[in-house]
Amino acid sequence: MHKPRMQLLASFDIAYLQYLDERGSPTQVLPDFATADSLCRAYRQMLLARLVDGRAVKLQRTGRLGTYPSSLGQEAIGVGIGSAMQASDVYCPYYRETGALLERGVSIEEIFAIWGGDERGQNFQRAPHDLPICVPIASQILHAAGVAFALQYQNASQPLRVAVTCAGDGATSKGDFYEAINLAGVWKLPLVVIINNNQWAISVSRNAQTAALSLAQKAIAAGIPSLQVDGNDVIAVHWAVNNGIERARRGEGPSLIEAVSYRLSDHTTADDASRYCPQSEREAAEKLEPLGRLKQYLCSQGVWSSDHQIALEEELAQVLERALRHYNHAPKDAPNALFDHLYARLPEAFYDQYDNLLNCSESHS
Amino acid sequence: MHKPRMQLLASFDIAYLQYLDERGSPTQVLPDFATADSLCRAYRQMLLARLVDGRAVKLQRTGRLGTYPSSLGQEAIGVGIGSAMQASDVYCPYYRETGALLERGVSIEEIFAIWGGDERGQNFQRAPHDLPICVPIASQILHAAGVAFALQYQNASQPLRVAVTCAGDGATSKGDFYEAINLAGVWKLPLVVIINNNQWAISVSRNAQTAALSLAQKAIAAGIPSLQVDGNDVIAVHWAVNNGIERARRGEGPSLIEAVSYRLSDHTTADDASRYCPQSEREAAEKLEPLGRLKQYLCSQGVWSSDHQIALEEELAQVLERALRHYNHAPKDAPNALFDHLYARLPEAFYDQYDNLLNCSESHS
Amino acid sequence: MSEITLVEAVTQALAFELQADPRMVVFGQDVGANGGVFRATEGLQQRFGRERVLDTPLAENTIAGIAVGMAVQGLHPVGEFQFMGFIYPALDQILSHATRMRNRTRGRLSCPLVYRAPYGGGIHAPEHHSESTEALFAHIPGLRVVVPSSPARAYGLLLAAIRDPDPVIFLEPKRIYRTIKQQVADSGTALPLDHCFVLREGRDVTLIAWGAMLQETLSAAEQLAQEGIEAEVIDPATLKPLDIHSIIDSLEKTGRCVVIHEAARFAGMGAEIAAQIGEFAFDLLKAPVWRVTGYDTVMPYYQLEDFYLPSVTRIVAGVKEALDWDHPRSRG
């Protein structure tokens, strides 16, 4: 049979990065930022994220919170992202982001408020420029591209402020994801996109989303650099995100990071993963989770001990209790909030409805 | 500075195929299908496409046709696609497809009717399963994926009927394109997607669409094979499409072909390319156009001469005149057609409007 | 014949038709092993195989677009959108293609397909999970918009939708997915499309509502009955094309009408119904057609959703306005 002779037009490599293996042993020399201090801090933040998640699930079970998406097992991603960003950068989160939100200064009460059905949670008091969490899959990546444009536009000289966003593995199937990285590539925007590949989009497995070997390689379609990292290794995540941010800050454009992890929980409290996820797969994944390996590494370095652990757990328990008290005692949002923030100034045409709302809510209460 | 050690996760190559260079000299041994007969036939079809295009533009200038998108310079793509397909395969065209439509059996009158503002042109008499031409960019690629699913579903055993679709370089920026190839990859659909990279999306150049080095590499995001071909070389296009179709027929799934060509006309008759396209670029591209090189090759093989050329031009002129007569003498579509094909059976709720339409159109005429 | 819920009726109709019609395929996010996030496709993949009941990648535009390609080649695709709040990326394919293929090809190709989506509020769901934007779809020429309000109607109307030769969007009121049970014979008998159902007879006022809102509407009717006011309650079921004749028949008795819907008021379905009543039954009207609807604001997070959704109180108040009407409402 005829075999044509072809020229090689282009070649692409996708690399994988890991620093700490699943037992907490370094697989290579650690980067400079991985000091005892910074890693202890990362551990603290990851544990806090885990505790907040756990508490949120409990609150949901007792009817004090609505549907909640736990990030159990993916704490290294959020903390790795958050710790690599500057406060003045802008984060565009999706909904499974406890770790990153806490890093950005979003309060636990705000997180609870969001899932407790109260928009005021999205009014991040200490992350005023960050976007609210985004529920429609992948749509935030386009916002992030727009934010990146704005940051570049407002500060044409380097170093730039950068936009950072995160989305799930399922999100990579949606046109928005591709359109956003393609635009970022051609406009050379200061943007870093992280994919939290937790292997599931509700019940649809990573392999049912795409025939691509890796999600990182999707960046090739946009002509931007990418990397796959061990998403349970907070050092690898931090390095990759920081590297992407530094590139972007220097005006070298966007990049994509696939952080490979695993969703060690149901999709949300409304889900039952046992319907579709093999128990054995989950158990295998538990061995790879990010907190244990970091703790082991820290212990092996002599900078962490069970005393530290107990002290930290006590401290965080208090943090959590305080937040919960605030959450529980927050006054309810008023019905007129339905209209108060729709427009900068409510158009006259809706005064009637506003009055009707107030009347009805009086009779309601 | 710290440089991490990374593992190589995956590598991808994008190849380029050409058989006939711009002077019509073979750059390698030609494939078996490239017989004198088949190439003369391809030349005829390409010339016909060019003549139909030219006539359509003239008709538009004299007000007998609406806006028309010429495929001048891209004839090898349409003919390469059409000649590689079986009649029983299904084609999902976009709007710049004179060559492919003619190959599929769509009549010149039908093509004129479409651009003359008459839906009846889309009622392809001799391509009953093919999709109508599609105007919203890239949306037809999702249809093609659905068609491919249906063909696989209806004929689970191989060889399969396959779906083939074409879209422009601009179309590769749209989520639909990416979603469709991603689905086709993961569902292993019998689909071939061809990109007519004519370097322009109206005034937006190929390089303003994407930072990707090639459009072919976008297939890597979907985990499907791809290839870039010289889109002005009908042998290369035919080989690539045929290869993609054969893969698909054997149940090996989808593939993508980037056919590199050039739009040697305005975007449509409503456009003025001199506003944005450098004259020199266009002139350089003219030297690469597909008909001349094929003719030169055929002449060099002694199977084509100026006598052949004159005879063919006379024949095609007659074909065109006949089509034009039909087009000019076709009775107008009736106003009730507005409702007659909206539903299989017009719902009662619209009888009033139907009557109103008939009344008004009587007074109108 | 056992009692089933609305969501079970959906499953039952899908199963019946999958069994009866080999051209039918079902797909969407999580419809396979998981049986759909609301379990509307529970057990279907096990029973009919992965070739006929398929999980799609996470892309609504894909769901809508491939359905068109499948349908024009002779399949009967039923695509599920997980929530109405995520259907908008699919609008282009629905509006530009599914509803136009027949007309565009002068009848050569057609789209016998169904798009299913759970809709509506009241289940304390997260943002975007409580939308009611049926009016957007009702404005699209060539589309049928169908909303069931009971298990029996879900079963019969979904079968009709699947068998219909043209595209149907089938909006399922998720708030009542499991709150009502009814005996529904799995006989494969479809109910008529384009046809209103009169759920309660009455002479004083006509109430028009669909989906979950019929619960509040029927409760309001009962409350009104205790005050001696007899409300007729009509479920249009097919919002488009609208069976205005049945509505006018009712108005001949009552002369007064209140339309109730969850969706925002402005350019909502209530407007179309009111406009048609004006056009076809102006002389019958003793009062303006009143609308009791969601406000023209975003569906709030769930803490405030009860203030957004029309309540029995609001419906009763609307009815009384319609009944008491004698001079123009203030325009303040």
Next chain:
Amino acid sequence: MSEITLVEAVTQALAFELQADPRMVVFGQDVGANGGVFRATEGLQQRFGRERVLDTPLAENTIAGIAVGMAVQGLHPVGEFQFMGFIYPALDQILSHATRMRNRTRGRLSCPLVYRAPYGGGIHAPEHHSESTEALFAHIPGLRVVVPSSPARAYGLLLAAIRDPDPVIFLEPKRIYRTIKQQVADSGTALPLDHCFVLREGRDVTLIAWGAMLQETLSAAEQLAQEGIEAEVIDPATLKPLDIHSIIDSLEKTGRCVVIHEAARFAGMGAEIAAQIGEFAFDLLKAPVWRVTGYDTVMPYYQLEDFYLPSVTRIVAGVKEALDWDHPRSRG
């Protein structure tokens, strides 16, 4: 001060505000070197640079989505959609994000952005190039829907839209892009949003239309005047929020109303206007509000488009029905 066309007025407003407000950026397909397919952005890239006037890749969802990101960070983005028929992939971003960011964040972030799109038929364009789906946008809470109908209103309303702190969709009637010329001072003076314009005074009937349809409507009014019928013609200009007060003021004189639009009738803007008139001015109505609109079918290819679009004849006939009205129209 020279006479300019509507499309030139758009360019002039964009240029004025680009000059005045460094936060403003313009982007879309072909808006750069090409100046837009209708030349609405002609010369802007040359004048304000490639950083402020940008060609986007071919993706409407991108145009809508990046505008949100730009706006929440303090820019004033103006995104162009090349034709309304291609805007639907952007609907999700418009509906789910642009109009919700302020409310969702309780005022922390906002979206002072404008989406521009040429709309409407009558220019013998290819399929999808002649759409009028303003009603879809009018149903979206939090969005302003603005349609100019003259060069002066295009200039003044576009400036107002750009300066408005909330999202506006600005629909430009492309059929009259170049058919009317008017003196428009480039003074940077905005016209009020949410406000009707009375284009012609009359006592017998109120005609409501917008965009290009005002041409037929004004012609119809003149034709009617020759028969002694004085029509008042109102351009709502902002379709949402709707200035119903001005409309009712007119109805106090006329008691009769005809709404005219190109878009399909069902769940169109005409329905909302009719419904509000019913609600607020039932007592004033001597006849039902009549709708003269596009049919509930797909906008046809151009050979038949004249049958689809409301003509002067159809408008005059509608007005006469409204005037002659004394008993119910047949429901046949």
